[in-house]
Amino acid sequence: xxxxxxxxxxxxxxxxxxxxxxxxxxxxxxxxxxxxxxxxxxxxxxxxxxxxxxxxxxxxxxxxxxxxxxxxxxxxxxxxxxxxxxxxxxxxxxxxxxxxxxxxxxxxxxxxxxxxxxxxxxxxxxxxxxxxxxxxxxxxxxxxxxxxxxxxxxxxxxxxxxxxxxxxxxxxxxxxxxxxxxxxxxxxxxxxxxxxxxxxxxxxxxxxxxxxxxxxxxxxxxxxxxxxxxxxxxxxxxxxxxxxxxxxxxxxxxxxxxxxxxxx
Amino acid sequence: xxxxxxxxxxxxxxxxxxxxxxxxxxxxxxxxxxxxxxxxxxxxxxxxxxxxxxxxxxxxxxxxxxxxxxxxxxxxxxxxxxxxxxxxxxxxxxxxxxxxxxxxxxxxxxxxxxxxxxxxxxxxxxxxxxxxxxxxxxxxxxxxxxxxxxxxxxxxxxxxxxxxxxxxxxxxxxxxxxxxxxxxxxxxxxxxxxxxxxxxxxxxxxxxxxxxxxxxxxxxxxxxxxxxxxxxxxxxxxxxxxxxxxxxxxxxxxxxxxxxxxxxxxxxx
Numbered sequence: 001x002x003x004x005x006x007x008x009x010x011x012x013x014x015x016x017x018x019x020x021x022x023x024x025x026x027x028x029x030x031x032x033x034x035x036x037x038x039x040x041x042x043x044x045x046x047x048x049x050x051x052x053x054x055x056x057x058x059x060x061x062x063x064x065x066x067x068x069x070x071x072x073x074x075x076x077x078x079x080x081x082x083x084x085x086x087x088x089x090x091x092x093x094x095x096x097x098x099x100x101x102x103x104x105x106x107x108x109x110x111x112x113x114x115x116x117x118x119x120x121x122x123x124x125x126x127x128x129x130x131x132x133x134x135x136x137x138x139x140x141x142x143x144x145x146x147x148x149x150x151x152x153x154x155x156x157x158x159x160x161x162x163x164x165x166x167x168x169x170x171x172x173x174x175x176x177x178x179x180x181x182x183x184x185x186x187x188x189x190x191x192x193x194x195x196x197x198x199x200x201x202x203x204x205x206x207x208x209x210x211x212x213x214x215x216x217x218x219x220x221x222x223x224x225x226x227x228x229x230x231x232x233x234x235x236x237x238x239x240x241x242x243x244x245x246x247x248x249x250x251x252x253x254x255x256x257x258x259x260x261x262x263x264x
Numbered sequence: 265x266x267x268x269x270x271x272x273x274x275x276x277x278x279x280x281x282x283x284x285x286x287x288x289x290x291x292x293x294x295x296x297x298x299x300x301x302x303x304x305x306x307x308x309x310x311x312x313x314x315x316x317x318x319x320x321x322x323x324x325x326x327x328x329x330x331x332x333x334x335x336x337x338x339x340x341x342x343x344x345x346x347x348x349x350x351x352x353x354x355x356x357x358x359x360x361x362x363x364x365x366x367x368x369x370x371x372x373x374x375x376x377x378x379x380x381x382x383x384x385x386x387x388x389x390x391x392x393x394x395x396x397x398x399x400x401x402x403x404x405x406x407x408x409x410x411x412x413x414x415x416x417x418x419x420x421x422x423x424x425x426x427x428x429x430x431x432x433x434x435x436x437x438x439x440x441x442x443x444x445x446x447x448x449x450x451x452x453x454x455x456x457x458x459x460x461x462x463x464x465x466x467x468x469x470x471x472x473x474x475x476x477x478x479x480x481x482x483x484x485x486x487x488x489x490x491x492x493x494x495x496x497x498x499x500x501x502x503x504x505x506x507x508x509x510x511x512x513x514x515x516x517x518x519x520x521x522x523x524x525x526x527x528x529x530x531x532x533x
Contacts, residue, residue, distance in 0.1 A: 156354040160415075162324060163342045164368050174371060178358045251358040254399050 043225045049224040061092040068211040074132020076195040087146025108140035128201045137198035138191030149183025185249040270297035277330035289480035290316045301453040305466035309523035313481030322348045347421030351428040353401040362396040368418045386414040406437040424456045439497040467508045478522040
């Protein structure tokens with residue numbers, strides 16, 4: 001009964017989503033055909049789809065894709081490892097938290113693109129400046145959400161560990177890590193999104209490779225369908241990354257299949 | 265059965281805290297002997313230092329005056345022979361019921377099949393057979409607290425300390441859970457020290473009830489509860505039960521009023 005009703009709810013959700021997507025496409029086509037905008041600014045979705053298929057078979061495009069993927073992955077990797085380490089230090093020690101957290105918070109609110117000139121001087125216009133901006137961007141949400149997560153751990157969990165005389169390693173592995181998975185997952189997803197922004201923003205500003213660069217080239221040629229197809233691919237890349245993190249980094253819970261068989 | 269030598273001896277234990285307004289004595293010169301298999305309740309108004317006392321015995325507070333002796337040996341700090349159950353939610357939400365109960369055994373390196381078999385027994389003991397694979401969020405507050413009790417019993421501690429374990433539960437659940445605890449305690453002959461502010465609960469469960477004074481926390485009186493065992497919450501209607509409750513309340517009332525007056529005075533400032 002409950003299963004059936006939740007399944008029908010899920011199918012309703014799908015229906016509404018389809019209606020939403022169809023509406024957006026219809027509005028897009030109508031606006032493009034209405035003549036209210038310059039010709040070609042809102043190309044038909046069929047033209048975009050054609051460009052998309054052409055790109056799929058274009059090795060030059062895949063070269064750009066590979067560069068951007070590498071930049072985001074590396075930047076995200078470096079930024080989140082450093083962010084997790086900094087977050088643990090801010091959250092676990094009251095004094096480092098008091099001294100450094102306001103600084104981290106102010107910097108977190110600053111658009112990281114202002115650092116781009118410095119990064120360009122330091123790392124050049126190649127992938128170095130893109131990776132560093134991506135890493136810098138995702139460092140802040142990572143460290144802040146981890147620090148908040150450490151402080152939000154139910155003190156009773158730690159007290160249980162204390163009464164059992166757990167070693168530091170046991171406390172980290174059996175209490176801190178599982179308790180930190182929800183904020184870690186949030187931080188990783190935020191960080192991934194913002195690392196993508198960092199990498200693409202610096203590609204658009206100044207570069208000779210990458211999806212951002214390819215999109216700007218298409219823009220310069222006024223090849224709007226290709227530009228939009230690239231943008232859709234970027235959306236898909238960001239969405240997939242977000243989805244993967246969300247489904248990989250999560251705790252066992254009532255929804256999970258990780259229930260152990262009891263010996264009986 | 266009960267031997268005459270105390271299992272746990274609390275000898276002239278005191279605890280002072282330094283606060284902004286000066287030195288506050290939370291626990292003042294408390295001494296107490298607990299025999300093997302005994303069920304003792306400590307009852308007192310809020311702020312009488314009963315939780316502080318429990319944290320000293322349990323080893324969460326290590327800086328204090330006096331001594332705590334377990335089977336003649338002085339203890340300071342946490343150790344497996346003294347298990348603690350808290351009032352607050354302490355089950356791990358990412359572990360199933362059986363994994364929660366097996367937690368201490370896992371930390372001690374007991375092999376998986378052995379620790380799950382043991383956790384199974386313990387869940388059965390607290391009446392949660394059939395809920396092994398449920399996560400805490402799928403269970404009621406009373407069930408979660410039984411998981412916490414089962415987890416604490418995993419190592420069969422010599423002393424079971426419980427700090428208001430039923431305080432967050434509704435009255436009916438509390439009574440039924442009290443029956444369960446009495447039954448388990450009798451079955452295991454588990455030496456138990458319960459902190460509570462509920463008089464009926466103290467009478468329902470205990471061999472002896474210690475009444476503590478409001479700050480500084482001292483033992484004001486010890487009341488022996490001579491109700492027959494096995495006990496259950498059905499005895500609450502009996503005349504003897506009511507007379508114990510009335511007797512304890514008469515003593516507790518003055519202490520509780522002191523506490524109330526102080527907190528009202530603090531609120532007025």
